Amino acid sequence: xxxxSQHPSWVICKSGTSVKIECRSLDFQATTMxxxxxxxxxxxMLMATSNEGSKATYEQGVEKDKFLIxxxxxxxxxxxxxxxxxxxxxxYICSANGGQTEAFFGQGTRLTVV
Amino acid sequence: xxxxxxxxxxxxxxxxxxxxxNCTYSDRVSQSFFWYRQYSGKSPELIMSIYSNGxxxxxxxxAQLNKASQYVSLLIRDSQPSDSATYLCAVSRRFGNEKLTxxxxxxxxxxx
Numbered sequence: 696x697x698x699x700s701q702h703p704s705w706v707i708c709k710s711g712t713s714v715k716i717e718c719r720s721l722d723f724q725a726t727t728m729x730x731x732x733x734x735x736x737x738x739x740m741l742m743a744t745s746n747e748g749s750k751a752t753y754e755q756g757v758e759k760d761k762f763l764i765x766x767x768x769x770x771x772x773x774x775x776x777x778x779x780x781x782x783x784x785x786x787y788i789c790s791a792n793g794g795q796t797e798a799f800f801g802q803g804t805r806l807t808v809v
Numbered sequence: 810x811x812x813x814x815x816x817x818x819x820x821x822x823x824x825x826x827x828x829x830x831n832c833t834y835s836d837r838v839s840q841s842f843f844w845y846r847q848y849s850g851k852s853p854e855l856i857m858s859i860y861s862n863g864x865x866x867x868x869x870x871x872a873q874l875n876k877a878s879q880y881v882s883l884l885i886r887d888s889q890p891s892d893s894a895t896y897l898c899a900v901s902r903r904f905g906n907e908k909l910t911x912x913x914x915x916x917x918x919x920x921x
Contacts, residue, residue: 701852729908738897738911739853788852796841796858796904803852 697723699791701801708779708808716774716804718789724769725791729798730762733786745772769793779808812836813900815912824921828885832898832912835879841904842874844883845897847914853897857883860904888919 698721708714718728727746731739743759745751745766753759763775772791776783784807790798813834822828830844841860845853857872859865859881865872871884881900885892895914901907 738913739909741908741910744908786850790909796860797843797855798909800852800854805850 697721697791697793697795697799699725699789699799699801701789701804703804704802705805706807708806710780710808711778713775713777714779714806716776716787716789716806718772718774718791718801720770720791720793720799723791723793723795725772725793726769727792728766728772729790729792730764730772730774731788731790733788733803739788742774776806779806781808784808811912812910813898813912815896815898815915817913818916819918820915821918821920822888824888824890824919826888828888828892828917828919830883830885830896830898830915830917832881832883833879834881834898834900834910836900836902836910837879838902839876839879839900841901841907842872842881843899843901843909844870844872844881845899845911846892847895847897849895856896885917890919890921893917893919 700719730742743751743753751764766772788803789801792798844857847853859872869886873882897914898912899909
C-alpha cells in the first residue's frame with residue numbers, strides 16, 4: 696500500500712506555544728488530506744479536510760484559527776496547533792488520498808501540552 | 810443516534826476460534842465501508858474494504874455488507890493473540906477522496 700509519513704511521532708510543548716505536525720505522502724500525490732484527532736479510549740474524529748492549493752474545510756466545532764492547516768503541495772500537509780493548551784493534548788492522525796478508493800494513514804502524533 | 814455504532818466490548822475470544830465484529834450505520838447513502846485495526850498508541854491499519862452487498866474474503870478475514878439492513882461485519886477466523894486490538898468500523902459517502910466517519914471501536918482480546 697501507499698506510504699504516508701507523519702512527523703513528529705510525539706511532542707511535548709508548553710502551554711501557550713505552537714506546534715507544527717507534518718504529513719507527507721511518500722510515493723503518491725495526495726490531492727486530499729484529512730486530519731483526525733483521537734482522545735484516549737475514543738474514536739477518531741475528523742477535524743478538517745484539506746485539498747492541495749485551497750483552504751481547508753473544517754468540521755463543526757473545530758476552530759480554524761487555532762488549528763491551522765496548510766496543503767501547499769501534493770505531497771505535504773501541515774497542521775499547526777496554535778497557543779496550545781492542555782485540553783489540546785491528543786493523538787493527531789493524518790490520512791492521505793490520491794484518488795485511490797482507500798485513504799492511507801500516517802503513524803500519528805502524540806501531543807502533550809504541559 | 811450515532812452515525813456509526815459498534816459494540817465497545819471488550820470481546821474475548823479463545824485462540825483459534827472465530828471472532829465476529831459488528832457495525833451499523835445510519836447514513837443510507839453510504840457507499841464505502843472499511844475495517845481498521847488499531848493497536849494501543851498506534852495509527853489505524855486498514856484490514857478490509859467492502860463496497861457491495863455480500864461477502865468479501867481476504868485470508869483469515871471476511872467482511873460482510875448488507876446495505877438494506879445498514880449493517881457491516883468482520884469475521885476473523887483462526888484468531889491469533891496478535892489479533893488482539895481495537896477494531897474500527899468506518900464509513901464514507903463516496904468512493905475515494907471522502908472523509909471517513911468512524912465508530913467508537915470494539916476492543917478484541919484473543920485468549921491463548
